[in-house]
Structures are given as structure tokens and as C-alpha cells.
Amino acid sequence: HMYKGHARAYTNIALIKYWGKADQQLILPMNNSLSLTLDAFYTETSVTFSSEFSEDQFYLDHQLQDKKATDKISRFLDLIREKAQSQLFAKVDSQNFVPTAAGLASSASGLAALAGAASAALGLSLEEKELSRLARRGSGSACRSVYGGFAEWQKGDSDETSYAVPIVSNSFEDELSMIFVVVNDQQKDVSSRDGMQRTVETSAFYDGWLATVPQDLAKAHTAITDKDFQALGEVTEASALKMHGTTLAAAPPFTYWSAESMRAMNLVRQLRNQGLSCYFTMDAGPNVKILVQRKDEAALLGKLQEHFSADQLITAHAGPGIKITTKE
Ligand code: DP6
Numbered sequence: 001h002m003y004k005g006h007a008r009a010y011t012n013i014a015l016i017k018y019w020g021k022a023d024q025q026l027i028l029p030m031n032n033s034l035s036l037t038l039d040a041f042y043t044e045t046s047v048t049f050s051s052e053f054s055e056d057q058f059y060l061d062h063q064l065q066d067k068k069a070t071d072k073i074s075r076f077l078d079l080i081r082e083k084a085q086s087q088l089f090a091k092v093d094s095q096n097f098v099p100t101a102a103g104l105a106s107s108a109s110g111l112a113a114l115a116g117a118a119s120a121a122l123g124l125s126l127e128e129k130e131l132s133r134l135a136r137r138g139s140g141s142a143c144r145s146v147y148g149g150f151a152e153w154q155k156g157d158s159d160e161t162s163y164a165v166p167i168v169s170n171s172f173e174d175e176l177s178m179i180f181v182v183v184n185d186q187q188k189d190v191s192s193r194d195g196m197q198r199t200v201e202t203s204a205f206y207d208g209w210l211a212t213v214p215q216d217l218a219k220a221h222t223a224i225t226d227k228d229f230q231a232l233g234e235v236t237e238a239s240a241l242k243m244h245g246t247t248l249a250a251a252p253p254f255t256y257w258s259a260e261s262m263r264a265m266n267l268v269r270q271l272r273n274q275g276l277s278c279y280f281t282m283d284a285g286p287n288v289k290i291l292v293q294r295k296d297e298a299a300l301l302g303k304l305q306e307h308f309s310a311d312q313l314i315t316a317h318a319g320p321g322i323k324i325t326t327k328e
Helices: 067-084 107-121 128-138 140-146 192-202 206-226 229-248 259-273 294-304
Strands: 002-016 021-023 033-050 057-060 089-097 150-154 163-166 176-181 278-282 288-293 313-317 323-327
Touching: 002 107, 002 140, 002 206, 002 229, 002 278, 021 192, 033 107, 033 140, 033 176, 033 206, 057 067, 067 089, 067 107, 067 128, 089 107, 107 128, 107 140, 107 323, 128 140, 128 163, 140 150, 140 163, 176 294, 192 229, 206 229, 229 278, 229 288, 259 278, 259 288, 259 294, 288 294, 294 313
Parallel strands: 057 089
Antiparallel strands: 002 033, 002 323, 033 089, 033 150, 033 313, 150 163, 176 288, 176 313, 278 288
């Protein structure tokens, strides 16, 4: 017998960043984070469990993955097998849908889709909160991709209490766009997992990061409630700059910024001085993401095209929550 599940999950970008773990094993974060789920990047995953399989198999974009990648998936599936009291092996088929192949695939959409598809296949019909907890065990940021629009990952202090919740927004997210400036550079990034751990353990600035997250979160909540774009943009940019500041004081120090990232960030500041309201954020890589109101999206794109090629620019809007289906 085959047990099948399928899920589509969209990626999310944090406006208030998650940066640092209190528990590596359970993936409990040091601070709450707040994100916007986007429509332009998603992962589709099908999972089939069967007694005919003698090992887990993991296909990504139709390519069978090696042992190292498959072992990660197996460890995550073990959590679900344990919950469902199953010992069946699985075939996992994942496809990333990204507008270009410029390394934009995200662990957030990938692990959320896997959590949804695998749990559905084994007949666990998890509520959103439980699904968010499960996705968190795969990758922290994945717990926020259960929801569409704005979500907050409440750090909690245990496996049971750490999960994301949706944020009441009166559809403010529909007034927003996020433009990705895809920076092509060859430099190998420090993974977010390693980068945040090194920062927690060694950065002299880490305490400063932690101390100011609560006030940034409060500002973001007020900005969403008031539909105050400028306030949301300011706190988004401040949170990203502080997060990236911590990496400079780590030992050894590192940065995700490249010369091209700086060029994009400076351009955002310059355009803002010229009266075009837009703000940037960055994650564990050199790409720059620009938050802008939908009404200003075309004007911003026009300006960006003077500096970056069209294939470096990807426009996203608010996206939906995870979609799960079962067959058989
Ligand atoms: C900079 O969720 O990728 O994107 O929990 O170790 O899998 P793990 O890390 P991950 O970290 C994301 C870090 C970030 C900020 C954010 O998304 O909040």
C-alpha cells in the first residue's frame, strides 16, 4: 500500500529577523521574528510512504540527491514517523519554483512543504500550530511559511511553545511589493545555520541585537495595524542592518554583503532621498530585497533598471499559506 501526500508552500522573508538559536536540536530561537510570505517562490513536494521501499529517496528538481542531502530529509521524516508510529520508508519528490536559477531556493518553503506533505501522507491531520512546530524542526524560518501574509514566530521556550502565528493585518500586505535584486557573485556564503551560531557564540554585538528586538517587533506590529508603510519600512531596514552588524563582530568575522549588495542598498537610500519610499532587507546571502508600496512598484522598477539588468530583478507580492492535499 502507498500513502501519499502533497503540499505547496511559499517562501517568506523576515522583516524582523530570526538570528540565533537557544536550542540547536529543537531549533528554538533566541528572539521572535516577523515575516511576509511571498507569491513568487514556492516549493511543491510529494511524499509517498510504502512498505515496498527499503530506504528513503529524495529527488530535488527531478534529480536523485546524494546520501548527505537524503540523510537530512530522513532525520526530519523520522520525527513524522515517530508521531505517526510508522516505520515505512518514503520517496520524496520536491520541486522549487523560482523565477531564475540564481540560488533563490529557500529552506523555508522546502521544509514547510515537506512537513505538510509527509504528515498528510501518514494521516496526521495537523492543525496550523502543530504544522508550524513540525516545520520549525526542519528549518526555523519554515515555521512561518505555514501562513500567508504576515506571520510572527513566537520563540517560546520549549518544543510545544515555539511556533508561528498569523498576524491580523486588514490586508495591508496586499498593498506591498518586494523586489529582489539578484546579485550574481561567486563567493560561497556561510550558511544561515552556521552564521547564526558563530554569531551567538562569539559576537560582541549579539547582546545588542537581542536587546532591541522587542522594541522593533512592537514597532512592526503598530505599523501593520496602522498600515503605516514608512514605519514598517524603517524598522525592517533597521532590523536587517542590526542583524548584519552582529556578523562583523563575530570571531572569525564575516559578512554577507558584497560590493553589489552595497550598490543596491545605496541606491535604495538615494531613491528615498529623492522621495521614492522604499526600504531594503538582506538575509544570509548577498541578494537585496526591497520593500515598496504596490503603487510605487513600477516607478521603483524603472529606476532599478537603470542600474541592474532586467533578469536581476524579480517582483513578488504577498503569497498564500501552505496548501496540502492527499491522494489515496
Ligand atoms: C537570515 O531558518 O535558514 O533568513 O533554523 O538553521 O534552518 P535554520 O536557519 P534559517 O535561518 C534564516 C535566517 C534569516 C532570517 C530569517 O529568515 O528570519
